[in-house]
Amino acid sequence: MIASALLGASLVGCNDLDTAPLGSVITSDQKEDVIxxxxxxxxxxxxxxxxxxxxxxxxxxxxxxxxDFGYGSLMLGFDSRGTxxxxxxxxYNWYTRFMTFEDIFFNYRxxxxxxxxxxxxxxxxxxxxxxxxxxxxxxALKYYLAQALAIRAFDxxxxxxxxxHTYKGHESAPCVPLITSENANEAAxxxxxxxxxxxxxxxxxxxxNNAVSLLESTTKxxxxxxxxISKEVAYGLRARxxxxxxNWSAAAAxxxxxxxxxxxxxxxxxxxxxxxxxxxxxxxxxxxxxxxTDRVVTSGIVNFASxxxxxxxxxxxxxxxxxxxxxxxxxIPATDVRKGWWLDANKQSxxxxxxxxxxxxxxxxxxxxxxxxxxxxxxMAQSTNASDIPLMRVEEMYLILAEAQAMGGNPAxxxxxxxxxxxxxxxxxxxxxxxxxxxVQDAVWMQRRIELWGEGLxxxxxxxxxxxxxxxGAGFPAAYVFNVPAGDNTLIYRIPESEEQANALISSEDxxxxxxxxxxxxxx
Numbered sequence: 001m002i003a004s005a006l007l008g009a010s011l012v013g014c015n016d017l018d019t020a021p022l023g024s025v026i027t028s029d030q031k032e033d034v035i036x037x038x039x040x041x042x043x044x045x046x047x048x049x050x051x052x053x054x055x056x057x058x059x060x061x062x063x064x065x066x067x068d069f070g071y072g073s074l075m076l077g078f079d080s081r082g083t084x085x086x087x088x089x090x091x092y093n094w095y096t097r098f099m100t101f102e103d104i105f106f107n108y109r110x111x112x113x114x115x116x117x118x119x120x121x122x123x124x125x126x127x128x129x130x131x132x133x134x135x136x137x138x139x140a141l142k143y144y145l146a147q148a149l150a151i152r153a154f155d156x157x158x159x160x161x162x163x164x165h166t167y168k169g170h171e172s173a174p175c176v177p178l179i180t181s182e183n184a185n186e187a188a189x190x191x192x193x194x195x196x197x198x199x200x201x202x203x204x205x206x207x208x209n210n211a212v213s214l215l216e217s218t219t220k221x222x223x224x225x226x227x228x229i230s231k232e233v234a235y236g237l238r239a240r241x242x243x244x245x246x247n248w249s250a251a252a253a254x255x256x257x258x259x260x261x262x263x264x265x266x267x268x269x270x271x272x273x274x275x276x277x278x279x280x281x282x283x284x285x286x287x288x289x290x291x292x293t294d295r296v297v298t299s300g301i302v303n304f305a306s307x308x309x310x311x312x313x314x315x316x317x318x319x320x321x322x323x324x325x326x327x328x329x330x331x332i333p334a335t336d337v338r339k340g341w342w343l344d345a346n347k348q349s350x351x352x353x354x355x356x357x358x359x360x361x362x363x364x365x366x367x368x369x370x371x372x373x374x375x376x377x378x379x380m381a382q383s384t385n386a387s388d389i390p391l392m393r394v395e396e397m398y399l400i401l402a403e404a405q406a407m408g409g410n411p412a413x414x415x416x417x418x419x420x421x422x423x424x425x426x427x428x429x430x431x432x433x434x435x436x437x438x439x440v441q442d443a444v445w446m447q448r449r450i451e452l453w454g455e456g457l458x459x460x461x462x463x464x465x466x467x468x469x470x471x472x473g474a475g476f477p478a479a480y481v482f483n484v485p486a487g488d489n490t491l492i493y494r495i496p497e498s499e500e501q502a503n504a505l506i507s508s509e510d511x512x513x514x515x516x517x518x519x520x521x522x523x524x
Contacts, residue, residue: 039140042128046147049124050227052117053288054389056295056302059116060109066315067094067113069296072288072304072389074114074158075456077103082459083469084325084449086368089477092320094307100480101517106494114162115496118155122179125152130181134210139218146214150229150237153207157241160200162493163512166464167245171198174510176495177503178203191504194495201245208238226279226287232261233286236392239400244464248408255401258285262394265425268337272351274311274374277387285397288389297386305376305385308454311359312375313383323368325474328449336427338450341372356380368475372454390455395425399444399451406440414440422447441465463491472523481523489515 052058054070067073079085080098087093089100097103103110128148132141159176160167177192178200186192195203215231222228229237239254263282266275279287288304290296296303306314308322316322324342332339340351343360345367352360352371359380360369376387398421406414415432418440422430434440448461462469466486474481484490494512 039138039144042131042141042144045124045128046144046228049121049128049148049151050289052121052124053227053391054290054294054296054303056299058120059113065094065109066302067109067307069299069302069304070288071117071391071456073307074117075389075454076304076307077110077113078162078456078459079454081469082462083471083474084328084453084458086323086325086474086476087320089479090319092315092318094315094320099476101482101484101490104490104494104515104517106500106511107497111493112496112498114159114493115499118159119179122152122155123184125149125155126179126181126184130184139220142214142218143220146211146218146234147229149207149214150211150234153204153211153241154237156200156204156207157237157244160197160204161244161460161463163495164197164492165487166466167197167201168464171196171201173197174512175200177506191502191506193505194510201241204241205238208234208241212238224280225289226284227289229286230261232258233392235261236285236397239397239404243400243404244460246407248404252401252404252408255397255404258397259394259401262397265393265395265398265421268425268428271426272337272340273353274351274356274371276373276390277305277376279388279390283393283395284388284390285394286390286392288391290386290388292384292386294386297384300383300385303385304389305373305387306383308370308373309375309385309387310363310365310369310371310373311356311380312385313381314385317363317381321366322370322454323366323475324370324453325471326368327473327475329368331446332450333427333429335429336422336450338372338426341370341453343367343369343371370454393452393455395421395451396448396457399448403441403444406434406437406444409437411435411437411440415443418444418447426451472521476523478523479520481520482518483521484518488518489513490518 052070054072056069058070060068076095077098080087080095087095087099089096097108098110102108125148128144132145136142164170164173164175173196174194175197176194178195179187179192212231212234215234222230235254235258239251239258242251242254262285266283279289301314305312307316307320309316329342340349343349343365347367349371375382376384402414402418405417415434419430419432432443434443445461445465449458468486469482469484471481472483489512492512495506500506500508500511
């Protein structure tokens with residue numbers, strides 16, 4: 001068997017636990033054939049990495065699963081683990097076991113999906129990185145190398161946040177195996193031990209620093225194709241990592257660079273109706289770009305819009321609704337245009353037109369149901385769910401800037417940045433009353449919970465801010481009302497059983513501790 005870089009595995013099937021064996025996703029015989037040292041082949045391989053963000057059945061190819069469609073499926077899973085997105089406990093909700101924390105079992109599909117999705121991308125990125133001379137002066141090759149480095153950094157950042165607690169205070173804790181083009185052959189032959197959190201973050205930062213330098217020095221750009229990494233996206237990724245590492249001044253600097261080179265945030269008018277489906281929108285910096293001919297679309301229901309959308313046809317429209325925490329909803333002022341991103345307790349939203357109101361009623365959308373994400377091209381009740389998926393919007397950069405300014409020693413500046421952003425783009429009546437650094441940080445977190453709802457970032461915020469999972473009063477099913485303290489091992493995944501079996505340098509003693517599903521608490 002071959003280890004992490006090539007993903008030998010033993011998986012689970014469908015929505016139930018089992019131990020159905022699965023062979024390696026990529027065999028060692030295929031390794032030499034991934035790409036040739038040719039610009040056209042390298043370009044195709046880089047495009048292939050972007051395509052892996054939305055591949056149907058890539059992580060668990062022999063298992064029938066409607067929750068395996070690339071990174072968008074992980075976004076839904078991560079948000080379902082948190083406090084602000086609620087799904088029903090029924091057979092249409094493929095993310096129930098993320099919500100129930102049953103995904104902590106190391107032979108469950110949740111941890112396998114995360115592990116394989118990210119390491120599949122790392123494997124392909126490594127193939128590109130290992131083919132290009134790092135000292136190349138050719139513009140196209142600089143651009144392609146930067147793409148692979150930045151996406152590898154993104155992948156490791158996701159893994160680091162799911163398989164160990166947050167960076168600060170856990171620098172020496174075991175994280176994930178660090179596979180690069182330099183050690184991939186050795187890892188495939190003999191296994192690879194877990195690197196520390198510090199070592200993984202060092203690699204992430206090295207990759208992002210190199211990607212930024214390459215993108216700053218090449219004349220080749222992505223144009224309008226937001227599948228690819230621009231220098232502003234690379235700044236944005238580095239801003240995220242610096243924020244998590246509490247490198248406040250660096251996070252602020254990167255966020256400002258990202259803002260300076262990007263489009264404006266959505267206006268109040270633009271977000272006063274269901275949307276968030278088109279990567280061409282000026283506020284989007286990076287996204288998963290979906291075509292109508294993609295398998296995730298022709299499948300009809302195996303896609304992000306099917307599970308998230310309330311006005312198109314899919315899993316959500318037949319009962320797997322995505323609703324907001326009613327506790328969070330009630331804290332959003334009526335003057336904030338985003339309150340209309342969800343139905344209220346009376347199943348109404350000022351953001352819906354007459355036809356949308358009728359469709360929501362026809363489908364039976366419940367109270368607090370999301371109306372942030374509209375249907376593809378605005379056409380309701382259709383199953384052509386070719387909506388793009390946001391990976392980064394410029395709005396996030398304003399929020400990073402505000403938090404980093406406050407925590408970096410100037411809470412007044414942070415509060416002013418936050419208030420101006422909210423006043424200009426979301427709520428003209430908003431006043432940030434926070435004065436201390438941590439109070440501003442909490443005010444920013446509140447805005448992040450609203451602004452970035454459903455964009456796969458909420459769980460990472462809970463982890464890096466040491467907030468724990470408190471679902472009391474949110475509206476979760478009674479059996480899943482948990483109050484899990486920060487730092488509890490329930491909040492991190494165990495490395496999959498399949499990896500223990502395939503990787504000679506990871507044993508059960510090397511894995512994260514065995515945990516149990518938390519017990520529900522009173523919902524008050």
